[in-house]
Amino acid sequence: MAVDLSFLLILTGLTGIHSITIVRKVSVKSGDSISIPCLYGSQYRNNMKYLCKGYYINSCSYAARTNKQSSGRFSISDDKNQRIFTVTINDVTDVDTDYYWCAVEINGGADVGEYFHLSVTTGTPRLYVDHQEITGFNGEKITINCYHRNPGKLRWCGLDGSCVRSSGSINGTRVTIDARAPNVFIVTMSGLRTESSGWYACIKGDFQMPVHLTVTEKLTTGTTRGSTRHEKTLRPHAESDEEGM
Structure with a gap:
């Protein structure tokens, strides 16, 4: 029997099928770095991609984007052949514990994206x-x-x-x-x-x-x-x- 892929993604902790597929919940030790892959549909190959921080996508703050050179602890790269953009946060600290969005800018429409939660620990990660x-x-x-x-x-x-x-x-x-x-x-x-x-x-x-x-x-x-x-x-x-x- 065929099973809907979006349902399977939810079961395994990954999310997104029509727009972006990412992991949902990540734990990392303070001082380390973390990279998150964001798989997107072919229709977004030439769109600007970005990482932003905040609970809501329409009010989150930019951390990195593909149309601007990365600076500071946040970086982003886009592999258009594999249709994956990867966001990296270096030297994480407690203040980095939050919700983040892997998102695609849509000209003339609402941006699309999926969120993940980053949990920064002082001890052993989960x-x-x-x-x-x-x-x-x-x-x-x-x-x-x-x-x-x-x-x-x-x-x-x-x-x-x-x-x-x-x-x-x-x-x-x-x-x-x-x-x-x-x-x-x-x-x-x-x-x-x-x-x-x-x-x-x-x-x-x-x-x-x-x-x-x-x-x-x-x-x-x-x-x-x-x-x-x-x-x-x-x-x-x-x-x-x-x-x-």
Whole structure:
């Protein structure tokens, strides 16, 4: 039986289908940084996107926008090919705890957007990962530790709406989840492909933590016959359960 994707998005903590799809609730430790991906419809590819702070979209204050160079702790970037704009808040503090909107400016009409709530803690966040940006290699596997101190069901989801609870696949990549250890579930993605690249999210209860995966070829270099072959690894700069997200 077909299931409405917008209903599935609500079940998994992601929201938005007709305008923008984002995570809904994020916890981060004071002093850290957080990046939030905002997936938008193709009809908004050339519109100005922005992040604003406040409970209501029609009265929120701009934090960053794509038609103005970013400054301060807030930044925004727009990948028009993937139809995702990413907002980043650096060096978060208690005053950053609030509602925010990922929004698109509509000329001659009401802007469209979806909100998320950012909770800044002085101690351990409700849900977090070692790194939001990770790199894997074609044909290999990668593991992600999703640490939590939050009750509720766990999931590993793609921003497009596909999810796994224990084992399954997302974008043709095998996914297994090991939740035997306390306060952490370990996600393993096997048989990585270039198409596996993109945004995912650890989800536990009503909190989500976005993770961006980049899959590349492992570079190998060889010399002439009889000499030693060296391998060089590229590094970055710096329920089966399966259901829709």
